[in-house]
Amino acid sequence: MSTRPKSIAVIVVAAGKGERAQGGDNPTPKQYRTIARRAVLARTIDAFLALDTITQILPVIHPDHADHYAGLRFNDARVLPPVHGSTTRQASVLEGLKAVAPSRPDLVLIQDAARPFSSPQVIGDVIAVLAQYDGALPTVPLTDTIKRSLDGREVVATEDRRQLSAAQTPQGFRFAQIFSAHMRAGSVRREFTDDAEIAEWAGLRVAMVMGDRDNIKITHPEDFLRAERILLGDHAMETRVGTGFDVHSFEPGDAVWLGGVRIEHTAKLNGHSDSDVALHALTDAILGAIGEGDIGIHFPPSDMQWKGAASTIFLKHAGDLVAKRGGRIVNLDVTIVCEAPRIAKHVPAMCTVISQTLGIKPDRVAIKATTSERLGFTGREEGIVAMASASVEVPRDE
Incomplete structure (x- = not known):
């Protein structure tokens, strides 16, 4: 030939x-x-x-x-x-x-x-x-x-x-x-x-x-x-760490979404998507670790297609961006601050949702819950705060 x-x-x-x-x-x-x-x-x-x-x-x-x-x-x-x-x-x-x-x-x-x-x-x-x-x-x-x-x-x-x-x-x-x-x-x-x-x-x-x-x-x-x-x-790898913070206020409703899990409550969280404050903070932490801005850049609240959307969509997108770079997620850590609802019994289900969404093992995900000892707006049960950190490995630029 x-x-x-x-x-x-x-x-x-x-x-x-x-x-x-x-x-x-x-x-x-x-x-x-x-x-x-x-x-x-x-x-x-x-x-x-x-x-x-x-x-x-x-x-x-x-x-x-x-x-x-x-x-x-x-x-x-x-x-x-x-x-x-x-x-x-x-x-x-x-x-x-x-x-x-x-x-x-x-x-x-x-x-x-x-x-x-x-x-x-x-x-x-x-x-x-x-x-x-x-x-x-x-x-x-x-x-x-x-x-x-x-x-x-x-x-x-x-x-x-x-x-x-x-x-x-x-x-x-x-x-x-x-x-x-x-x-x-x-x-x-x-x-x-x-x-x-x-x-x-x-x-x-x-x-x-x-x-x-x-x-x-x-x-x-x-x-x-x-x-x-x-x-x-x-690919010589380097470790990067990102942090995320998010807060949502309560409004009339009967359940909140936290960590991808629906939890019955006397109110719901106010926001454009499902208002999952934990997944929003976690998504921002992953995006921050790879220098990709924040969740609002990728999923603008002005875009009506994300109204009521499941926040697992946002989390998966962040994980896919890590994979596209040839990287991997090492571990994730989330802290949820609220007086109510009670979080502890839902933590295993949250870890499962997050690990399945990102394709990692559940033991790479940590979720903790605490109160603010009745201080501030969380203490007055006006809303929920979540803080998160993400450790990822990506190929070195050089």
């Missing part, structure tokens, strides 16, 4: 259950678990969206994971609606190939969903080699001595590691050839380990390019810790 490809499709294989990577207390499939508040699958797709040469991306997902996938957000039309995979990776890839076949792409890249760190260099090298070869894949040389055993116990041979490499993805191919090879492979009684093996079996010429040792495939629970270290290694 001597001319530059007009279209490059990417098939992201995400149809597995990811059971080996599930921790004892986390049943979420590995491709939907988060690394620094971004799902593994989303990070994998983001790596290809960063390249203008990619024309379409098709996720192939498990039929039971539609709700998980719906929680991901992509603001790019190149990400096509997902298709359902099958019981094996090989069959799932074929479903993806069939789905993109009507668009007749020149090239196709086949990517494991659990490899979120495929670099532009590796992806670009795979694409470039397809000008001379039918297929290409990134590999890394083996550094450990490799032993062969027939029973998993007794060594029968030592392999020459100089001739061996570990395969990674994306694996790239000229579309028509790999589609034909997959169609033929589906009719034989053999399970191929990857798409390059199918290409080899079909007689296609497959080349290797240098892979990246950080291009790991998340397989086991401990791989998430390594993934976090890769991100932290790529």
